[in-house]
Amino acid sequence: MNKQRARTGSEKEYRKEQLKKAALQLFAKNGFKSTTVAMITKKSLLSPAAFYLYFTNKIAIYRQLNKDGIDILEKLIREALQNSKDSSIDKLHAIAHAYVNFFKKYQQYFYITEILHLGNTEFFYDTAMVRELEDRTLQILGIVASIIEEGIHANEFKRIDPMKTAVTLWGMIDGVLILEVKKSTGFTGFSVDELIEQMMEIVLHGIMEE
Amino acid sequence: MNKQRARTGSEKEYRKEQLKKAALQLFAKNGFKSTTVAMITKKSLLSPAAFYLYFTNKIAIYRQLNKDGIDILEKLIREALQNSKDSSIDKLHAIAHAYVNFFKKYQQYFYITEILHLGNTEFFYDTAMVRELEDRTLQILGIVASIIEEGIHANEFKRIDPMKTAVTLWGMIDGVLILEVKKSTGFTGFSVDELIEQMMEIVLHGIMEE
């Protein structure tokens, strides 16, 4: 076998990336429990033992992928905001679009950050990590809330609780996207895009000042 | 060990219920894979072998719980409709309320029927069962769609696609409830009730004829 050693730091980083890439795909496809370390290392052309040079645990790589997912999402949202027009409605639209983008282009991260923990108690054992993820989520929600607040001040939106609305919005989009994950879009005959569009129409009508 | 035997049919039924109850709690907490038959039987004060007197498989009890969950949800929705007033808005409200009730009083069923399949490929092997669940979901969605249609004819609602809106609505509520499952309600500082209320307000405003 090729006993290539990762002597330079970048080589080591490369190996780690390989492992994460493989793990991401496998976790998204099979879930945490059904993905074995052997599967991950095989896909990465490494030995099972090598895994433990890069990650302390199977759960560790899973947690790392979670953080990466949040990073990506945050970046997408910030970019979207920069490219959006000034009106609050446009900004909200842009954020929603960014979230849908995250779902579509990084679906495997979406699975991991938004869904798969749910049946996976190990994940929540590392409370420090959980708190960090919560903080970062709050930050993003804060951005959304501040846009809503701007919209209220600009008389674009009704007088609604900005943070509460941000959280609600998040849940609503999540829920529609999860329909796709559950394959519920298939048997109902609607695409996610249609449903998201429908949702945004309803929601924006619902919060706009008449 | 307790060597009490379930002699009568009702006792046997009782044992089966015990097993289902235990399994429900464990599946909801740990997911399918991480819940072992031994855990279920221990909680039911039975030996692991006894499990197989009542269910052919581990997946069998899981599927049964799924069907039970749908039964409960359907019943709740039908009851809610019977007790609701005539206006379409009230009816929609009643259904949403029933769904939230399902979530709150039968949360473990909610986990199983709405979330946990997602990381659980075995579940989908029984295609006949999947199709049955899809059909029943479509039925419920059909009820919602027909209410929306009524609302449109009565000029209560805008001219929106009833079925598409029903599906969207389902996703939105689901998403908000899942926030609670994800413990996201905790750190954001809002209760599910608040969020659902907020959502319904936005949504109803969004679809009502001005």
Place this chain on the structure above:
Amino acid sequence: MNKQRARTGSEKEYRKEQLKKAALQLFAKNGFKSTTVAMITKKSLLSPAAFYLYFTNKIAIYRQLNKDGIDILEKLIREALQNSKDSSIDKLHAIAHAYVNFFKKYQQYFYITEILHLGNTEFFYDTAMVRELEDRTLQILGIVASIIEEGIHANEFKRIDPMKTAVTLWGMIDGVLILEVKKSTGFTGFSVDELIEQMMEIVLHGIMEE
């Protein structure tokens, strides 16, 4: 369920026969280990527990079937001798024919008495029983040997050791029949009958005085 009680002795005997009949078929088909008590009782329309009213063990019924098999074989051989002509050759032919008959009409007994013990150490634990089976086998072999002896005295056969020849003969016939059991007759393209005929021709030529 039908809780019919076997009150009379004959009823009890009937149940026992039912169990043996079912066991015979199942053992012959699946071997000892792969046949479960549950399979036997199900086929006999009895409860698993009832089995133990009639037999102390799973191995016990197996041993009983063995004895039954020997009984049948012995009876067939005795009948064959009574109906055969006077010459020793005819008698030998008749015995061989009886053995083939045993194989063909009571094949399941043949499996049990001649083959299946072989991978089944439990069987040999009951040494008293083993000895009994050996004695009865010796008796039958004794009959064959006495016929050979007669044949020698009558100058039909060469001067061979009668008992040794009887044992050899037994092995040879057994071997040819076992070819059928091993499905070796299938792929070689010959029927058991042909092979047995061929064997008898060779053997009789081989032992006859020229």
Place this chain on the structure above:
Amino acid sequence: MNKQRARTGSEKEYRKEQLKKAALQLFAKNGFKSTTVAMITKKSLLSPAAFYLYFTNKIAIYRQLNKDGIDILEKLIREALQNSKDSSIDKLHAIAHAYVNFFKKYQQYFYITEILHLGNTEFFYDTAMVRELEDRTLQILGIVASIIEEGIHANEFKRIDPMKTAVTLWGMIDGVLILEVKKSTGFTGFSVDELIEQMMEIVLHGIMEE
């Protein structure tokens, strides 16, 4: 436990041999079903899990032993033929002797290749393998048949069907050897050697041209 690791390829091969050796003995003694993977690994001073580093299955090692057995038998027969004299009788004798040798020196292989399948349905699932074994058996039988044919042309033997006689011969020898397996040689008071000798005498007399 011994945590010695098989590092070199040859060491790994050695471990595999150890496992096969242990399995061979156990299968021959207890049959397939009653031999557990744990028994095999214990005898090989390995953990049960290690078994699966060397074989995919329990049935896999069993099948491998079968092939090994046929290899050995074939080699013994070919060697015997090379060392035998020219007459067909001598050749037949040599082959019979090789078969008896196989039985005596590799008795456990004999059990596995000739007997134990019989009560072992799993074995026959791999139809490709079964056909391969059949083909190789036919080849060996073909060799025997060709010798008989030569003998007929050389006026050593009567005009008999060569292949049919080969098959019959195989069955007859097998049967006599199986007597030993069944412990029938013990209580009758004859050794296998005596019985085989007796058999060969009868058979050769039976097929020789007078």
Place this chain on the structure above:
DNA sequence: CATGAATGAGTATTCATTCAT
């Protein structure tokens, strides 16, 4: 006598993790 229910002791197989090299 008859049985349905129950279980202890197994079974083959898997997998995260360790470790000698």
Place this chain on the structure above:
DNA sequence: AATGAATGAATACTCATTCAT
């Protein structure tokens, strides 16, 4: 640093046998 080998602890499922009724 890297790995192939090894394993302890599981894990779903089976089955001969027992026993309260």
